[in-house]
Amino acid sequence: MKAGVIGAGAWGTALAQLLASDGQPVALWALEPDVIEAINGRQENPLYLANIPLSASIRATGAMTDLATCDLLLVVSPAQHLRSVVAQAPAGVPLVLCSKGIEAGTSLLMSEVAQQAQPTSPIAVLSGPTFAHEVAKGLPTAITLACEDRALGQRLAARIARPSFRPYLSDDVIGAEIGGAVKNVLAIACGVAEGAGLGLNARAALISRGFAEMTRFGLARGARPETLGGLSGLGDLVLTCSSTNSRNFSLGKGLGEGASAAALLANRRTVAEGAFTAPVLRDAARAAGVEMPVVEAVCALLADVAPLGAVIDALLARPLRPE
Ligand SMILES: NC(=O)c1ccc[n+]([C@@H]2O[C@H](COP(=O)([O-])OP(=O)(O)OC[C@H]3O[C@@H](n4cnc5c(N)ncnc54)[C@H](O)[C@@H]3O)[C@@H](O)[C@H]2O)c1
Numbered sequence: 173m174k175a176g177v178i179g180a181g182a183w184g185t186a187l188a189q190l191l192a193s194d195g196q197p198v199a200l201w202a203l204e205p206d207v208i209e210a211i212n213g214r215q216e217n218p219l220y221l222a223n224i225p226l227s228a229s230i231r232a233t234g235a236m237t238d239l240a241t242c243d244l245l246l247v248v249s250p251a252q253h254l255r256s257v258v259a260q261a262p263a264g265v266p267l268v269l270c271s272k273g274i275e276a277g278t279s280l281l282m283s284e285v286a287q288q289a290q291p292t293s294p295i296a297v298l299s300g301p302t303f304a305h306e307v308a309k310g311l312p313t314a315i316t317l318a319c320e321d322r323a324l325g326q327r328l329a330a331r332i333a334r335p336s337f338r339p340y341l342s343d344d345v346i347g348a349e350i351g352g353a354v355k356n357v358l359a360i361a362c363g364v365a366e367g368a369g370l371g372l373n374a375r376a377a378l379i380s381r382g383f384a385e386m387t388r389f390g391l392a393r394g395a396r397p398e399t400l401g402g403l404s405g406l407g408d409l410v411l412t413c414s415s416t417n418s419r420n421f422s423l424g425k426g427l428g429e430g431a432s433a434a435a436l437l438a439n440r441r442t443v444a445e446g447a448f449t450a451p452v453l454r455d456a457a458r459a460a461g462v463e464m465p466v467v468e469a470v471c472a473l474l475a476d477v478a479p480l481g482a483v484i485d486a487l488l489a490r491p492l493r494p495e
Pocket residue numbers: 179180181182183184185202203204220248249250251253257270271272273302303304305441442443444445
């Protein structure tokens with residue numbers, strides 16, 4: 173059977189490469205005609221995953237109807253476009269959601285959006301510490317595969333696992349999604365600390381206190397603590413907060429160096445999901461009565477409503493409290 177991947181950005185292309193690594197055919201839906209042409213004609217995707225020779229088993233297409241014969245669809249669009257691409261996908265095929273974010277306007281998680289867009293399709297979530305280039309190169313990676321239907325989850329895990337790509341099964345879909353969405357916002361905060369030269373103590377504090385925020389929000393939404401402390405939560409938080417290979421961390425670094433969010437986000441092709449998730453997450457947290465001061469600080473910097481120094485001072489001047 174043929175696997176399908178929807179979205180040929182860095183992560184969709186890397187996942188197509190992973191699935192094709194045992195020679196099985198993979199259909200890869202791409203938005204841009206030049207991406208389709210480069211993948212089919214030259215086995216490369218210089219726009220989104222440069223310097224990675226791609227498998228000849230990957231066939232790119234711009235027609236969703238070409239995915240009708242797939243028995244599995246990985247959805248890898250930016251979170252804000254997930255609803256529209258899933259609505260165009262063939263109905264009834266298991267959807268493995270790989271996008272990390274919360275939908276603006278609805279505050280829905282990706283599984284909730286997909287459920288609305290394709291009510292008959294079974295849903296799973298694949299999320300964890302996974303830089304696309306490393307997976308495409310076959311470097312060792314572990315990830316959470318969350319699915320409420322255990323038997324389907326086991327089948328999907330067997331289908332996706334490779335010698336250097338190890339999915340860990342969970343039935344906590346909400347928990348896996350919240351970890352992936354929240355860590356992007358916290359990575360922006362850690363990038364700010366890097367760009368502003370605040371030091372490694374500050375980064376560790378942001379990771380740790382940020383994890384406390386992720387946990388408070390996750391528990392309020394019904395996530396399980398062990399999921400938040402696992403690959404899709406803490407694992408991905410540590411990865412994304414540690415490296416300029418992260419687009420979210422890099423965006424924060426630019427903010428910390430004094431650039432405006434508008435300038436950093438203008439005309440970019442690649443997605444820094446945290447910039448879209450931050451205000452939605454802040455509003456959802458406020459509505460649920462969950463305190464997320466680091467997320468609030470990131471929102472202030474993204475909206476350019478307060479100078480960097482004032483935002484940092486306000487975070488540090490909060491009343492002392494028990495850990
Ligand atoms: N890059 C990674 O290492 C990585 C790893 C894990 C998860 N993710 C997640 O995967 C998702 C996709 O990220 P990426 O890194 O593959 O993307 P990317 O930044 O490399 O590329 C942008 C993507 O957005 C698509 N796009 C732009 N406008 C669109 C539209 N109107 N409709 C549909 N698609 C549109 C482009 O075709 C392209 O596929 C994100 O949610 C991201 O958080 C990325």
